[in-house]
Amino acid sequence: MNMVQALNSALDVKLAQDPDVLIFGEDVGYFGGVFRVTDKLQEKHGLTRCFDAPISEGGIIATAIGMGAYGLRPVAEIQFADYILPAFDQLVSEAARLRYRSNGEFWAPITVRSPYGGGIFGGQTHSQSPEAIFAHITGLKTVIPSNPYDAKGLLIAAIEEDDPVIVLEPKRLYNGPFDGRHDQSLKTWSDHPMADVPDGHYTVPMGKAATVREGADVTVLAYGTMVHVALAGIEEAGVDAELIDLRSIVPLDIDAIVASVRKTGRCVIFHEASRFGGFGGELSALVQERCFDHLKAPIGRVAGWDTPYPHAFEWDYFPGPGRLSAALKRAMEY
Numbered sequence: 001m002n003m004v005q006a007l008n009s010a011l012d013v014k015l016a017q018d019p020d021v022l023i024f025g026e027d028v029g030y031f032g033g034v035f036r037v038t039d040k041l042q043e044k045h046g047l048t049r050c051f052d053a054p055i056s057e058g059g060i061i062a063t064a065i066g067m068g069a070y071g072l073r074p075v076a077e078i079q080f081a082d083y084i085l086p087a088f089d090q091l092v093s094e095a096a097r098l099r100y101r102s103n104g105e106f107w108a109p110i111t112v113r114s115p116y117g118g119g120i121f122g123g124q125t126h127s128q129s130p131e132a133i134f135a136h137i138t139g140l141k142t143v144i145p146s147n148p149y150d151a152k153g154l155l156i157a158a159i160e161e162d163d164p165v166i167v168l169e170p171k172r173l174y175n176g177p178f179d180g181r182h183d184q185s186l187k188t189w190s191d192h193p194m195a196d197v198p199d200g201h202y203t204v205p206m207g208k209a210a211t212v213r214e215g216a217d218v219t220v221l222a223y224g225t226m227v228h229v230a231l232a233g234i235e236e237a238g239v240d241a242e243l244i245d246l247r248s249i250v251p252l253d254i255d256a257i258v259a260s261v262r263k264t265g266r267c268v269i270f271h272e273a274s275r276f277g278g279f280g281g282e283l284s285a286l287v288q289e290r291c292f293d294h295l296k297a298p299i300g301r302v303a304g305w306d307t308p309y310p311h312a313f314e315w316d317y318f319p320g321p322g323r324l325s326a327a328l329k330r331a332m333e334y
Contacts, residue, residue, distance in 0.1 A: 026053055096137050209246050292327050
């Protein structure tokens with residue numbers, strides 16, 4: 001399956017398995033979603049299990065919170081991650097705090113899915129990477145898969161979680177490899193967009209990172225699309241780098257990060273979002289606090305520009321393999 005098919009399979013499995021699971025959002029019903037993630041689910045499971053919602057992100061999330069408090073397990077789609085800001089108050093003030101403020105009487109077992117990041121020339125309001133905003137909110141969990149297998153397993157785990165989970169789905173990975181005419185970062189990635197994904201139920205645990213590539217000289221921390229770009233950057237730099245795919249940023253697998261950095265003595269953090277205030281800053285602080293005596297070089301950060309998302313210069317904005325390669329070579333100078 002590719003990532004779209006894997007996500008569709010996860011939703012299909014949970015709809016069939018649990019009558020309390022339902023899906024709603026803009027265009028997710030009859031149309032099957034703008035990226036086809038919910039394709040044919042309404043036809044298969046019915047109008048009350050997969051249905052369209054008005055263009056009101058605040059209303060979508062508020063309704064999901066009410067459903068969750070009532071005992072359902074709603075999966076709400078926000079059509080693009082950029083659109084989630086009108087619902088931010090509901091996520092922060094209600095969903096994230098409901099279990100605590102009610103002393104466990106109510107909770108919000110809701111999953112919020114959203115296409116995330118750039119790569120389709122969507123412009124400023126269809127291409128942003130807001131993961132650091134969610135990571136800051138205690139009570140929300142946030143996962144970002146980098147491959148079809150993890151996408152399905154993490155989505156099922158999110159639906160089964162009793163607290164609210166944000167699932168950010170990298171648009172550039174939905175249907176397979178990058179378009180080489182626009183981006184040369186995946187020369188080392190297979191031309192085959194499919195991955196082995198079981199048809200039935202399985203989960204990938206949140207808070208458990210994956211070692212994509214073992215190495216001895218420098219640790220690269222990445223997630224989502226940047227995992228694949230990192231592989232190309234590591235090859236270009238010619239260094240023995242260890243690549244860690246975080247998979248979820250909250251909860252965060254701090255033990256895996258610390259073990260890798262203490263082994264290599266160097267760390268470069270790689271993400272698509274703007275550098276200033278990005279999640280890389282938190283990762284850098286955590287590494288410094290726990291690995292200071294093992295570090296041989298300053299912690300590096302490679303990220304997007306500190307600008308509004310540039311439509312015309314989208315492929316220059318993305319931190320590509322060349323920028324990562326340069327950072328890895330700088331780290332190796334120490």
